[in-house]
Amino acid sequence: GKRAYDLARRDEDVVLKPRPILIKDLRLVDMPDRDHAVLEVVSGKGAYMRSLARDIALRLGSVGHISALRRTSAGPFPETSSIPLAELLEMDPDAVLEKLLPVETALDDIPALALTEVEAQRLSSGQPVGLLPVAKRSALETPVVQDDIVCAMLHDRAVALAEISGGEIRPVRVFNL
Structure with a gap:
């Protein structure tokens, strides 16, 4: 492992x-x-x-x-869009913040499940959410199965990385963004 x-x-x-x-x-x-x-x-x-x-x-x-x-790219990030460390260190903090991409950009290749406000609150509190209603409303190309890792989303915001387990979505890493 x-x-x-x-x-x-x-x-x-x-x-x-x-x-x-x-x-x-x-x-x-x-x-x-x-x-x-x-x-x-x-x-x-x-x-x-x-x-x-x-x-x-x-x-x-x-x-x-x-x-x-x-490595010339990693996921959706080509080397050409990177900022050299020396250049980054010379930048004004506000300019650095402008260059940052949302966390969802890095999670784009993970199946996304659409949550309601109540489900998002439960996952954010570390509680599991039933898979069936979430999977029905999520437009997935392939169904999620046991042990899959998914990105639980509320609108366009990543709430958590979660694991499918026993018919539930269980939070693995909650984002407090």
């Missing part, structure tokens, strides 16, 4: 079980010499690039590793 990179940082051996990952795009960008390749990958969540490089090398009957790795 621990993240692989946390274990690796503590110098513990990490053995990851093979599992399917989504590779949306894989392009050879450059090949400076016969022993080096520059690849650009667009992947789904949970794809380990070092494992991907190893697997590609093994399929080619060779060995390989990554000598440089750069």
Whole structure:
């Protein structure tokens, strides 16, 4: 249940079980010499690039590793929209606040459930809410199931990250924004 990179940082051996990952795009960008390749990958969540490089090398009957790795986007956030730390530190506090995006932006890829005022108050107080009425009024592309994590919303405001458990929506992280 621990993240692989946390274990690796503590110098513990990490053995990851093979599992399917989504590779949306894989392009050879450059090949400076016969022993080096520059690849650009667009992947789904949970794809380990070092494992991907190893697997590609093994399929080619060779060995390989990554000598440089750069994340150019994370979720809906492209690198081009980031602000360098040095620039951020020089900004006026009001200017910094103007640059901040609402928390809902980061939660956009999590299924959202529409709450009533009463349900939002219950979740905000740490109490569960029945799933069925909420799921019926929420426009979900796919139904939520046991152990799914959802974003409980009141209008356009995130109230909580919650888990589906036993026919209920149980708050995991409540937002006091």
